[in-house]
Amino acid sequence: MSPDLAPRPTRDVSDPPHTGGPARSVGQDDIENELIHMRHSFGESLAGLDQSVRRIEGEFDATLAGNGRKRPGESMTCEHAARVEPVPPRTPAGCEECLAAGTSWVHLRLCLTCGHVGCCDSSPGRHATRHARATSHPVVASYEPGERWAWCYVDRVGVDLPSRAVPYLR
Ligand SMILES: [Zn+2]
Numbered sequence: 001m002s003p004d005l006a007p008r009p010t011r012d013v014s015d016p017p018h019t020g021g022p023a024r025s026v027g028q029d030d031i032e033n034e035l036i037h038m039r040h041s042f043g044e045s046l047a048g049l050d051q052s053v054r055r056i057e058g059e060f061d062a063t064l065a066g067n068g069r070k071r072p073g074e075s076m077t078c079e080h081a082a083r084v085e086p087v088p089p090r091t092p093a094g095c096e097e098c099l100a101a102g103t104s105w106v107h108l109r110l111c112l113t114c115g116h117v118g119c120c121d122s123s124p125g126r127h128a129t130r131h132a133r134a135t136s137h138p139v140v141a142s143y144e145p146g147e148r149w150a151w152c153y154v155d156r157v158g159v160d161l162p163s164r165a166v167p168y169l170r
């Protein structure tokens with residue numbers, strides 16, 4: 001017996017596809033009333049959503065106001081960095097005190113208030129920190145080639161490098 005002889009289910013191609021469906025007995029007014037009701041409900045939902053968004057935005061603004069001009073990813077507890085007016089380095093060859101004393105340093109920092117170049121805290125002299133303490137000059141930038149960052153001694157926080165300091169860096 002050949003399996004080809006087994007009866008196979010067939011579709012009745014004369015049955016039209018159910019795209020439109022039969023005409024409904026619902027009156028046109030009923031449909032319009034339903035649509036009006038749906039629009040009304042949807043509108044109320046939108047209004048509620050809008051109020052929620054406004055409330056969240058208000059809270060967000062209040063949070064921003066409480067944190068000063070803080071933006072995400074920015075440390076704005078420091079007001080000093082924005083106030084400094086950088087000047088060229090006084091001793092571009094290296095740490096001012098180390099050069100005078102003939103001692104060596106590890107890394108260099110540039111005082112963004114007066115242009116003093118001092119050595120970092122890994123250096124024996126720690127002249128950048130000592131300069132900051134002695135003068136109350138708050139912000140230094142790295143004076144290492146290619147490095148672009150700044151530090152506030154007062155707030156003990158990394159701060160955005162003032163763009164005006166960039167021309168004086170290495
Ligand atoms: Zn500061």
Ligand SMILES: [Zn+2]
Pocket residue numbers: 111112113114115116131135137
């Ligand atoms: Zn200084």
Ligand SMILES: [Zn+2]
Pocket residue numbers: 095096097098104105118119123125126127128
């Ligand atoms: Zn030094």
